[in-house]
Amino acid sequence: MVASVKVPNSARGSLTSSVPAEQMTEIARLFEHRRGGYSLEAPFYTDPAVFRLDVQAIFGQHWVFAASVAELPEPGDFVTVDYGPYSVIVLRNDDGGVNVMHNVCRHRGARVLTESSGTTGNLVCGYHSWTYSPEGNLIHASAPGETSFDKSCFGLKRAHGREHAGLIFVCLADEPPTDFDETAEIFEPYLAPHDLAKTKVAYQQNIIEEGNWKLVMENNRECYHCDGHPELACSLFPTWGLTDGLIPAHLEEVWERNKKAQDALIDRCRRYDLPHGVVEELDTRVAGIRIARDSLDGDGESFSSDGHRLSKKLLGDLRDFRLGRCSMHLQPNSWFHFLSDHVVTFAVFPVNEHQTLVRTTWLVADDAVAGVDYDLEKLTHTWKQTNLQDKAFVELCQAGANSPAYEPGPYMKSEYQVEAFINWYVQRVREHLA
Amino acid sequence: MITSTTISRAEPQRIRGLEMPWNRVLSSTAGPAGAARALGPWHPQEFLAECVETVPESGGMMTFIFRRVDGAPLAFRPGQYLNIAFPVNGEDQDSLNRSYSLSSSPTEPWTFNVTVKRDPTGVVSPWVHENVGPGTVLEMLGPVGAFHLPDADRRARYLLLAAGAGITPIMSMVRTIHSLPGQADVIVLYHGTAPGSFAFFKELGYIASVDSRVKVFYSLGNRREPEGWEGLNGRLTASMIDQVAPDANGRKVYACGPASYLNNAAEFLGSLGVDDTSIHMEFFSGDHQTRMEYRAEVALAEDIAEEIADSPEEYYESQPAAFGLYEPGYDSQGTLEAAGLQLESVDANPPLPEPPARESDTESGTGFLDTSTFGTVGTGSLTLSFIRTGINVRIHPDEQILEAARHAGIKIGANCQEGMCGSCKIVKLSGEVEMNHQGGIRSREIDAGKFLPCCSTARTDLVIDA
Numbered sequence: 046m047v048a049s050v051k052v053p054n055s056a057r058g059s060l061t062s063s064v065p066a067e068q069m070t071e072i073a074r075l076f077e078h079r080r081g082g083y084s085l086e087a088p089f090y091t092d093p094a095v096f097r098l099d100v101q102a103i104f105g106q107h108w109v110f111a112a113s114v115a116e117l118p119e120p121g122d123f124v125t126v127d128y129g130p131y132s133v134i135v136l137r138n139d140d141g142g143v144n145v146m147h148n149v150c151r152h153r154g155a156r157v158l159t160e161s162s163g164t165t166g167n168l169v170c171g172y173h174s175w176t177y178s179p180e181g182n183l184i185h186a187s188a189p190g191e192t193s194f195d196k197s198c199f200g201l202k203r204a205h206g207r208e209h210a211g212l213i214f215v216c217l218a219d220e221p222p223t224d225f226d227e228t229a230e231i232f233e234p235y236l237a238p239h240d241l242a243k244t245k246v247a248y249q250q251n252i253i254e255e256g257n258w259k260l261v262m263e264n265n266r267e268c269y270h271c272d273g274h275p276e277l278a279c280s281l282f283p284t285w286g287l288t289d290g291l292i293p294a295h296l297e298e299v300w301e302r303n304k305k306a307q308d309a310l311i312d313r314c315r316r317y318d319l320p321h322g323v324v325e326e327l328d329t330r331v332a333g334i335r336i337a338r339d340s341l342d343g344d345g346e347s348f349s350s351d352g353h354r355l356s357k358k359l360l361g362d363l364r365d366f367r368l369g370r371c372s373m374h375l376q377p378n379s380w381f382h383f384l385s386d387h388v389v390t391f392a393v394f395p396v397n398e399h400q401t402l403v404r405t406t407w408l409v410a411d412d413a414v415a416g417v418d419y420d421l422e423k424l425t426h427t428w429k430q431t432n433l434q435d436k437a438f439v440e441l442c443q444a445g446a447n448s449p450a451y452e453p454g455p456y457m458k459s460e461y462q463v464e465a466f467i468n469w470y471v472q473r474v475r476e477h478l479a
Numbered sequence: 480m481i482t483s484t485t486i487s488r489a490e491p492q493r494i495r496g497l498e499m500p501w502n503r504v505l506s507s508t509a510g511p512a513g514a515a516r517a518l519g520p521w522h523p524q525e526f527l528a529e530c531v532e533t534v535p536e537s538g539g540m541m542t543f544i545f546r547r548v549d550g551a552p553l554a555f556r557p558g559q560y561l562n563i564a565f566p567v568n569g570e571d572q573d574s575l576n577r578s579y580s581l582s583s584s585p586t587e588p589w590t591f592n593v594t595v596k597r598d599p600t601g602v603v604s605p606w607v608h609e610n611v612g613p614g615t616v617l618e619m620l621g622p623v624g625a626f627h628l629p630d631a632d633r634r635a636r637y638l639l640l641a642a643g644a645g646i647t648p649i650m651s652m653v654r655t656i657h658s659l660p661g662q663a664d665v666i667v668l669y670h671g672t673a674p675g676s677f678a679f680f681k682e683l684g685y686i687a688s689v690d691s692r693v694k695v696f697y698s699l700g701n702r703r704e705p706e707g708w709e710g711l712n713g714r715l716t717a718s719m720i721d722q723v724a725p726d727a728n729g730r731k732v733y734a735c736g737p738a739s740y741l742n743n744a745a746e747f748l749g750s751l752g753v754d755d756t757s758i759h760m761e762f763f764s765g766d767h768q769t770r771m772e773y774r775a776e777v778a779l780a781e782d783i784a785e786e787i788a789d790s791p792e793e794y795y796e797s798q799p800a801a802f803g804l805y806e807p808g809y810d811s812q813g814t815l816e817a818a819g820l821q822l823e824s825v826d827a828n829p830p831l832p833e834p835p836a837r838e839s840d841t842e843s844g845t846g847f848l849d850t851s852t853f854g855t856v857g858t859g860s861l862t863l864s865f866i867r868t869g870i871n872v873r874i875h876p877d878e879q880i881l882e883a884a885r886h887a888g889i890k891i892g893a894n895c896q897e898g899m900c901g902s903c904k905i906v907k908l909s910g911e912v913e914m915n916h917q918g919g920i921r922s923r924e925i926d927a928g929k930f931l932p933c934c935s936t937a938r939t940d941l942v943i944d945a
Contacts, residue, residue, distance in 0.1 A: 049747075121921045121923075121925065164921065165901075165921075166901045166918050166919045166920050166924075167899055167900055167901060169900045169901065171893070174894040174895070174900060174902065176899050178893070178918060179918070184917070185897065185899045185900055187894070187895075227536040242747055294772070313725075316725060316726075317726075346728075346752070353752075354754065357754055357756055357757070358634075360731055361643075362634075363729065364664075364729045364730075365726040365728060365729040366729050367728060367752060385729075412633065460912055
């Protein structure tokens with residue numbers, strides 16, 4: 046199901062226009078001279094002008110993960126997502142497609158929808174009751190005495206929206222990047238068997254991390270720090286990202302177990318005709334992606350202390366609980382874990398240069414009953430704890446970037462995906478500035 | 480002359496899982512239909528049944544085909560059993576009660592089968608084999624037991640394990656699934672002592688040959704493999720389960736047989752990752768505690784049956800709605816039912832919220848509260864009762880409800896007044912309106928009793944939560 050509407054959006058003001066030319070030159074120089082293999086210079090994490098450029102070049106130009114179909118299953122259901130200065134309405138329309146609109150009233154600019162999610166017929170601004178259809182057309186504005194008021198000129202600004210395998214993406218650019226179709230073709234066969242359309246939201250967590258959005262993404266792209274995740278380490282092999290020859294002595298036993306579990310998982314994937322191989326194009330395409338199905342420790346089923354399932358209802362038409370985790374990273378703002386019994390989606394929405402909203406959503410089969418088929422506390426425990434630990438790590442780095450003593454350090458071999466993310470980011474901004 | 484007719488066909492509906500026919504009937508009618516009442520196996524009853532035929536089975540078993548003396552069909556779930564009184568010591572002496580699994584399918588409810596293995600050392604089974612035949616009438620209680628397939632299951636992937644006479648309830652399940660459409664996936668692993676000891680061997684082979692959903696594996700429990708044997712050999716092991724059902728951990732397991740066999744099965748299934756809650760077992764033999772549990776189950780069934788016999792009307796009223804195939808809760812009925820509690824049900828027509836209680840809340844025609852004590856304003860053939868405001872407004876059928884309400888001093892916020900913005904949305908507790916909205920309200924909201932008074936007229940008297 047794809048709903049994509051092309052609407053010229055050229056009237057938007059330039060976000061960086063307020064940055065003095067001299068400063069802009071300095072920022073462009075930073076991007077031009079970024080030292081590969083090393084973390085970024087401090088201004089990338091601390092400078093409001095760089096943040097404005099990030100919003101313009103990255104979040105204003107690329108496909109951004111907004112929500113899953115489980116969050117807006119029926120016509121009229123909506124979510125609003127805010128990033129940087131933007132607020133965007135994502136609404137399930139009557140045709141089953143997705144409408145994406147800027148959450149800015151065309152009268153005096155008020156936020157039209159103030160809830161983060163809900164259901165609505167038309168969209169009514171709370172200020173002067175300007176009323177828009179689900180397509181964004183202005184259909185009612187009381188106008189006593191007005192003679193030349195043309196409602197058709199004041200529809201909500203539309204943006205692009207599309208849905209692939211139950212994931213909804215939005216793009217604010219006039220001309221969205223064109224290679225997203227290819228990326229979707231890569232991930233759809235991996236995700237489709239989990240049938241997100243037949244899931245429901247079991248829990249959603251929003252946390253604000255006191256750190257730049259890039260630090261949040263960087264932290265997620267490596268498991269070098271996974272010693273800091275005791276709950277996650279029960280099921281996720283901490284050898285993730287390592288290969289033969291890179292295994293430290295204390296992880297050799299785990300590595301052997303990991304290889305054995307991976308072989309068993311591949312057998313199962315072949316039996317059920319599930320794709321499992323690694324596709325890694327984090328910085329070799331505009332819609333960067335990494336996806337693979339990896340084994341889990343213990344029973345190999347889910348993110349629990351013994352690897353056993355956390356929900357007793359299998360997703361979709363999956364036949365087996367022991368399917369490890371199908372994990373996907375998408376540039377610029379999301380990662381996902383698709384398991385046999387539940388799905389966890391992570392969306393990153395920058396607030397400003399030093400604050401980021403991380404939204405984690407746990408999905409279970411829509412016929413799973415809380416307290417019977419799953420225990421909400423147990424379902425969410427591992428990633429709630431892991432998110433808090435990651436928040437602390439990100440905040441340590443932000444604090445460091447603020448220090449005059451900070452200078453970029455080298456990424457280790459096991460952090461090659463962090464380098465790929467940064468490389469992707471730098472390339473995209475350079476292209477934008479060119 | 481050749482003419483052709485195009486028959487337009489609806490989009491083919493894929494039946495995703497398994498659903499029992501009584502469930503379908505109940506979910507497609509406003510109130511329980513008569514047939515579904517008779518066939519819905521919610522509660523046990525006591526009844527008389529007449530044997531109409533006997534069929535010898537291999538393995539020393541005999542199938543007895545019965546029909547109810549009162550002519551009613553027998554309602555049960557595949558896997559359940561009957562408790563039957565056998566006058567082993569003559570008609571004047573106390574009968575001996577025994578429980579036997581039903582082996583037939585409830586989708587052929589006009590007759591039903593129990594299959595009895597002759598135990599040469601037993602008191603009852605040899606008597607049954609020798610004395611029960613066409614014309615024999617027996618007192619029965621049932622259906623009993625929580626060991627049965629779910630009424631609706633969109634996944635419907637099963638591993639059915641049977642040893643010896645443990646095949647009887649499993650046979651009922653296989654026959655039921657075979658008789659129904661749907662996307663089930665069934666693996667039967669059936670243990671016997673010798674090649675000739677497998678009851679229903681031919682029928683199972685036939686079903687497996689014509690029904691791609693069903694696979695049947697046989698294994699001999701002893702170590703000596705006779706010549707020509709093409710099945711498996713050896714007692715149940717974890718690797719044997721894994722061999723026949725490598726996706727066992729994603730299946731619901733139903734297992735029936737002797738206690739030692741079932742205890743082993745539980746251990747092996749656990750080691751293969753099958754969750755305890757996915758394993759259902761019926762013991763054909765057992766220790767003292769198991770026997771006591773079955774006795775308690777039968778005693779509870781007897782109590783319920785008596786209660787129903789005392790007040791059949793109340794019993795039918797209390798029958799739940801069908802379990803939605805895609806709704807939660809449909810397969811959790813076993814324990815609730817065994818406890819004699821009303822089953823968790825999905826109510827297709829949830830009651831509207833109760834209006835706030837009032838002093839004048841007494842019996843009235845509206846069923847909510849007494850609106851006859853309200854003051855009445857306006858003229859017209861229909862009455863709008865605003866229960867929060869406590870006023871009746873007389874209205875003509877062509878009058879806008881919002882306008883009439885406002886004239887009567889009822890505060891309802893409204894902006895566009897053209898059915899677009901939805902700001903005047905209110906709830907009606909009874910009655911019908913004619914609404915010409917322009918997108919200001921969703922069909923889900925209308926289903927929940929909401930309407931937009933700005934673009935609505937009254938068709939009947941209305942009770943409004945405003």
